[in-house]
Amino acid sequence: xxxxxxxxxxVEFSTRRGLLKALNQVSFELEKGEFLGMVxxxxxxxxxxxxxxxxxxxxxxxxxxxxxxxxxxxxxDSPETIRGSRISMIFxxxxxxxxxxxxxxxxxxxxxxxxxxxxxxxxxxxxxxLLQKIDIDADRLEAYPHQFSGxxxxxxxxxxxxxxxxxxxxxxxPTTALDVSVQAQVLDLLRSLCQAEGTAVILITHDMGVIxxxxxxxxxMYAGSLIEIGTTEQIIQAPRHPYTQGLIASTxxxxxxxxxxxxxxxxxxxxxxxxxxxxxxxxxxxKAEQQCQLSTPSLxxxxxxxxxxxx
Amino acid sequence: MSFVQIQAVSKxxxxxxxxxxxxxxxxxxxxxxxxxxxxxxxxxxxSGSGKSTLAKIVVGVDDASAGQVIIGNNAISSHMPLHYxxxxxxxFQSPYASLNPRWRVxxxxxxxxxxxxxxxxxxxxxDRVAELLEQVGLQADDAIKYPHQFSGxxxxxxxIAxxxxxxxxxxxxxxPTSALDVSVQAQVLNLLKQLQNDLNLTYLFITxxxxxxxxxxxxxxxxxxxxxxxxxxxxALFANPQHSYTQNLLQAAPVLKVK
Ligand SMILES: Nc1ncnc2c1ncn2[C@@H]1O[C@H](COP(=O)(O)OP(=O)(O)OP(=O)(O)O)[C@@H](O)[C@H]1O
Ligand SMILES: Nc1ncnc2c1ncn2[C@@H]1O[C@H](COP(=O)(O)OP(=O)(O)O)[C@@H](O)[C@H]1O
Ligand code: SF4
Ligand SMILES: [Mg+2]
Ligand SMILES: [Mg+2]
Numbered sequence: 001x002x003x004x005x006x007x008x009x010x011v012e013f014s015t016r017r018g019l020l021k022a023l024n025q026v027s028f029e030l031e032k033g034e035f036l037g038m039v040x041x042x043x044x045x046x047x048x049x050x051x052x053x054x055x056x057x058x059x060x061x062x063x064x065x066x067x068x069x070x071x072x073x074x075x076x077d078s079p080e081t082i083r084g085s086r087i088s089m090i091f092x093x094x095x096x097x098x099x100x101x102x103x104x105x106x107x108x109x110x111x112x113x114x115x116x117x118x119x120x121x122x123x124x125x126x127x128x129x130l131l132q133k134i135d136i137d138a139d140r141l142e143a144y145p146h147q148f149s150g151x152x153x154x155x156x157x158x159x160x161x162x163x164x165x166x167x168x169x170x171x172x173x174p175t176t177a178l179d180v181s182v183q184a185q186v187l188d189l190l191r192s193l194c195q196a197e198g199t200a201v202i203l204i205t206h207d208m209g210v211i212x213x214x215x216x217x218x219x220x221m222y223a224g225s226l227i228e229i230g231t232t233e234q235i236i237q238a239p240r241h242p243y244t245q246g247l248i249a250s251t252x253x254x255x256x257x258x259x260x261x262x263x264x265x266x267x268x269x270x271x272x273x274x275x276x277x278x279x280x281x282x283x284x285x286x287k288a289e290q291q292c293q294l295s296t297p298s299l300x301x302x303x304x305x306x307x308x309x310x311x
Numbered sequence: 312m313s314f315v316q317i318q319a320v321s322k323x324x325x326x327x328x329x330x331x332x333x334x335x336x337x338x339x340x341x342x343x344x345x346x347x348x349x350x351x352x353x354x355x356x357x358s359g360s361g362k363s364t365l366a367k368i369v370v371g372v373d374d375a376s377a378g379q380v381i382i383g384n385n386a387i388s389s390h391m392p393l394h395y396x397x398x399x400x401x402x403f404q405s406p407y408a409s410l411n412p413r414w415r416v417x418x419x420x421x422x423x424x425x426x427x428x429x430x431x432x433x434x435x436x437x438d439r440v441a442e443l444l445e446q447v448g449l450q451a452d453d454a455i456k457y458p459h460q461f462s463g464x465x466x467x468x469x470x471i472a473x474x475x476x477x478x479x480x481x482x483x484x485x486x487p488t489s490a491l492d493v494s495v496q497a498q499v500l501n502l503l504k505q506l507q508n509d510l511n512l513t514y515l516f517i518t519x520x521x522x523x524x525x526x527x528x529x530x531x532x533x534x535x536x537x538x539x540x541x542x543x544x545x546x547a548l549f550a551n552p553q554h555s556y557t558q559n560l561l562q563a564a565p566v567l568k569v570k
Contacts, residue, residue: 041492042463179357180519184563206492209522209565237570250497252522253567258351258529258545261504262497268462 001072002029003167003200004053009066011052020272022048022061024224027299030168033198035191037211037232039247040221041269046204049221050170053202055083070167085115088161090171090190094153097160098145104131104156105141108163115164130159133193151182158190162197169194172204187214208251212236220244223280224272227304240303242285279306313345314513315352315369315481320378322364322537338364340537341378346530348480351507351514353524353545355560356534362517365534366485369515370401382481397427400474402467404486409470410458416469417454420444423477443472447502464495471502475510483515488523500526521564525549533557 011023023045030036038046051057053068055075067074075083091097099107108127112118118126128138134155145153154174161169171190175183187203191214194201203215211218211232219229220241228241239245249263256262267284270276276283282292287307297304322339338361346352356362367373369380371387380387385395400423403409410419417440424430430439441451447468458466467487474482484503488496500523506512516527524531524545531548533541533556541554552558 041494180521180565181357181559181563183565207565208493209567212567213565236567247494248567248569250494251567252493252497252500252520252526253569254522254525254549255569256522256526258504258527260526261501262526264497264501265494268464268495 003032003071004030005067005069005072006030006049006053007067007069009049009052009068010064011048011057011061012064013061015060015273017273021224021275022272023052024275025066025298026221026224026226027066028219028226028229030200030202032167033195033200035194035201035203035214035216037215037218038202038204038221039206039208039211039218042206043269043272044221045224046206046221047172048224049226050089050172050202050204053083053168054087054089054170085164086166087168087170088164088166090154090157090161090169090174092173092176094150094157095145097157098153100145103142103144104148104160108141108160111160111163127163130163133162134159134189151178151186154178154182154186155189158186158193162193162199165197166199168200168202170202170204173206174203175210176205176207183210208236208248220247223269223275225280225304226299227281229299229302240308241281241305242287242307243281246284279304312348314348314383315346315515316381317342317344317365317369318379318381319343320365320368320375320380322361322368322373323376338537339368339375342534342537342539343378344530344532344539344542346513346515348513349507349511350529351516351527353516353518353528353531354534355518355521355524355531357519357560359536360534361537362534363485366401366483366515366517370399370483371396393427397423397429397477398480400477400479400482402470402474402482402484402487404489410466412458414457415454416444416449416456416458416461419458419469420454420472420476423473427477429477439476443476446475446506447472448498462495463491464498467491467499468502471499471506475506479512481513481515483517485517486519487516489518489520496523503527521561522566533560 006026006028009023009026013020013022026049038049040046052063057063063076068076105127108130109123112123112126131138175186205211215232218232218235219226222243228244235244236248239248246265250265252262265284278293278295279297282288291306297306320339320342324336324338326334354362368375371389371391374389382399420440420443421436430436440454444451444453449468488499491499518524528545531543531545532539535556541557552561
């Protein structure tokens with residue numbers, strides 16, 4: 001049994017333009033302590049997946065079918081507080097997760113007391129420990145969020161996410177707003193802390209470079225579906241789904257130079273209100289066959305593509 | 312032949328304070344480089360290093376505190392004559408912010424034509440807009456639509472069509488693909504390269520993404536806290552970065568290593 005199991009998850013929104021399938025049969029597992037990336041273009045459903053796990057899907061959206069299990073027990077109907085102590089989140093904008101009017105020390109202590117059995121001096125001691133882990137001096141406990149730089153704030157957010165001693169951290173584009181050198185520091189820190197504590201991470205990003213440098217496994221999303229999942233090495237060096245192949249080929253790498261063009265995937269990702277019948281990628285797929293227009297390939301053996309069936 | 316010359320450009324921003332001393336930010340310190348005709352000069356650097364400040368001075372939206380910018384044979388400043396301006400255009404990061412949502416695409420693209428009085432008559436204008444839209448991979452009848460009817464990548468194509476409309480020789484691109492997904496970014500970067508080849512355009516390309524630089528630049532300058540700390544041809548800079556700051560930037564860059 002895996003730590004987290006997302007099982008044929010479907011999320012739907014009823015909109016004026018009709019039913020929108022934001023997530024379509026998304027299935028994957030997360031093991032204890034692993035660093036799983038979720039990659040895809042904007043609107044592919046990465047954040048939606050994270051939000052569903054966190055119980056943050058609001059009307060008019062709903063989990064239409066499927067299940068999410070933590071240690072084998074369904075959490076789809078459990079109140080947010082139960083998840084809150086076992087699953088933490090980190091968002092792109094650190095200011096949205098920090099209270100501007102409270103010192104970071106008080107915010108840490110409050111979270112520790114709420115989610116662990118440390119109280120008073122023990123909670124404060126733990127807060128100091130966490131600050132040390134993120135390379136911030138203990139005397140900054142009294143500081144307010146606006147007194148830190150962007151990178152430091154995101155480190156404080158990491159400490160805050162760790163404070164409840166969660167099993168899982170969901171980090172949604174945590175470094176998109178940061179410079180590359182600061183991004184590297186923040187992701188290195190997140191990785192080493194989670195390794196030390198055995199915390200699993202789902203890192204949501206649209207940046208293949210981040211995936212390649214910081215994750216163990218990757219799921220690739222397209223138009224609301226998880227279309228391929230595998231080890232980072234395998235996805236980058238030997239992608240099987242034609243969309244993943246295109247995504248990697250269109251990413252600028254150090255092999256490129258000014259005399260070469262980047263690979264272009266023809267066309268654009270469809271809006272979720274107009275997902276094509278059959279394989280959602282077929283109008284853009286260079287390898288599409290007739291059956292691709294007729295039946296939707298499900299994720300079997302880690303890839304959702306007819307080419308990899310009965311081979 | 313060098314087409315653009317940035318000569319010892321400095322820029323200081325002063326903030327008046329009610330109490331205490333006025334504060335000064337030295338956004339650019341004695342920056343010099345030149346750009347060869349038909350080539351791309353990439354300026355890389357972290358947030359706040361002065362990239363956009365330099366861009367604004369180069370296109371004559373803002374003035375240097377010291378030093379000068381020469382493009383062709385013209386000295387650039389915020390009060391230069393109008394006919395200098397038509398040779399210099401700019402493409403911004405956010406195609407949302409830079410395209411007025413209430414204007415039709417055709418009017419947006421034709422705006423520089425009007426501003427520089429480059430066209431007479433409706434038919435001529437319509438033909439030129441159609442030509443420009445097709446040049447950037449859109450369709451002639453997209454002219455009657457509004458920006459919100461397009462995706463991010465398509466909107467960036469509209470911005471490029473507009474920048475091309477006055478037939479400039481030089482375009483400053485300030486993070487033109489930072490807001491785009493990789494597959495869309497590839498389309499826009501390829502388009503910019505193709506236009507450079509077809510029209511012999513000179514680019515100043517500003518970005519913080521080193522992998523993008525690798526595919527776009529002939530020459531690279533590294534800006535750090537307003538100072539140009541290193542400059543080399545693209546191949547050489549990646550193979551053999553000299554300044555420790557450049558080395559660190561390359562080290563930190565999350566570039567995909569495909570074997
Ligand atoms: N109008 C202004 N008044 C005062 N300071 C300014 C002004 N414009 C820019 N600065 C300062 O000049 C420095 C350089 O800013 P600039 O916008 O050129 O950075 P940049 O390299 O483009 O950064 P980014 O990657 O974030 O776009 C910064 O310290 C900035 O705060
Ligand atoms: N409240 C909502 N009503 C309708 N559609 C929504 C709503 N919230 C999100 N969506 C749609 O769900 C899709 C997936 O969004 P999201 O998970 O945020 O994508 P991303 O992969 O960029 O994180 C998008 O097409 C988005 O427009
Ligand atoms: S199922 Fe068919 S259309 Fe879809 S990715 Fe595979 S080959 Fe392409
Ligand atoms: Mg998102
Ligand atoms: Mg800028």
